[in-house]
Amino acid sequence: MSSSTDAMASPCSHDQFDEPDRGTVLNYIFQAASDDELSIFKELVTIILDNGRGRPKEAIEELRVEDVGQLEGFSALHIAASKGSLEVCRYLVEELLVDVDLVDKEGRTPLLFATYHNGGTAEYLLDHGANQDKADHDGSTLLHYAAELGNCEMVELLLAKGAYVDPVSACGTPLHVAAGKGHYGAMKILLDHNADYNKMVNGVTPLIVATDAKSMKCIKLLVKAGANLKEAAAYTTLHAEKVVSDYFLNCIMEDVDANRDVPFDQGPMLKREIVTSGLISRGSNSLKNKDYVVAAKLYSKAMVLDPDDAVLFSDRSLCWLQLGDGKTALLDANRCRKMRPHWPKACHRQGEALMLLKDYEGASERFWDGLKLDPVDTDIEDALREAMKSLKTSRSWSMRAN
Template sequence: MMLDMGRGRPKEAIEELRVEDNGEFEGFSALHIAASTGSLEVCRHLVEELLIDVDLVDKEGRTPLFFATYRNGGTAEYLLDHGANPDKADNNGFSLLHYAAEIGICEMIELLLAKGAYVDPVSARGTPLRGAAREGHYGAVKILLDHNADYNKMVNGVTPLMAARDANSTECIKLLVKVQEEPMLKREIVASELISLGSISLKKKDYVVAAKLYSQVY
């Protein structure tokens, strides 16, 4: 109310209030600070009582959720439950999932994906899967693959497997190779079944069906 100076617009007054120093916190709003320090009650007051925009950005284009994702799971989940955009990227094009994957915060990766975050956003450093592989975060790689991340996605000539190889991350390399081999094995099984069915059709002199079955294999 003091900041509003009697204008009757406390929401706008609070949203306009920003940290002005030249350090890490430049451009922070009150909600950024509350989210990053885990002050859930303050977050609730700002969001539910004053109706502060949950996707306010600092000078780098980072939302309060970005800092909650790094430092406090409780406030991160709260913000997501109250409309925060899990896919919001910063000024460099990096999403929250990129950062969580590169740092290897498995709980946050799972939370973001559970709240609808896109698993394969692309930035200058590739996808979250590539970032996790580059840093050798096996757990993060596995979670992303379990959510159908594109293991063949190439950005600037580099795939997740190539990133894992460059990082000399044996565990990540094995996991990525395994997931690439599985579709090949499935195709081999399907081909074997088609050949078997084709042979049966030939024995029955059903040449049209046999030809169609064999054509799907070769």
């Protein structure tokens, strides 16, 4: 494209350009649309492009950017709208009656590109029939694009013109998109227009997306709006290492502990869901990876908020066992047994701790208690056999010593 408006006028001088080639005409027309040079643009379209046939509308609608790239398939209206060329937009829409929803190769309309420009072209196109809900070939609407940019002015405008607040594309709703970019302002506008803060798309909610973005403000905004932690908790069970982090827990629990920004009746649920599906999931992963110190710390954090979960004490007891701390392992095992006296695993944990402390008689008794509760548990049966063997050996050595 030529950057000189003087040079752009030259195709209209028939003394110099009797038969300009199509590429030159295309460049001049698109440059005039970009620069909002209406008089030059009109001459190029009516005199040269249409060549006096009286069909300028059809001629300009057929004219498209042909270069392979992001602009392929752009019409003159796309370019004028994207550059804020309001006078050219008016001429195309009101005088030539060009289709205001022309699409490029990707199915994108001029209005979509007007959302990138905070001039008056977007509002003008909307006022003249542009479809505010039209999606491109990937299913993304104008509101998706405005949310991705964090363009609050455009989000407000689209919603004021009646745009649907929760259209779904491959990347979720506009609220998902804004949350993923950490755009607090755009999120607040969407929520003020009743965006669905619990919408699940591709297995994730806006809260999960905001967590990935590590945006404390966005996380708190969603929780305050009433975002349901159950979906987030279910997701963390499978993706704990990705979603549940100390950062996330601190963001949420800070509000729970301070009793602010969280609905009163959600406080206990938030604590329970986050702990059970967050800290415990991460603790279990650490345990599987034989990182027993980290696992024990995570279970300890969980116990502060949920001190009545016997499974937590059982799993932390196992951590102490692996670290060779029999006394602490027995303390946790005894707490577990007290909470769930009829749980075979609690008996098993007690027996294992006593074995580490070389109390083989006590270990045998605890393993026997567990086997009575679950006669088909081969692990407890094997442990009982080993405990009795160790007890017999220790007594034999004791007798020899005496």
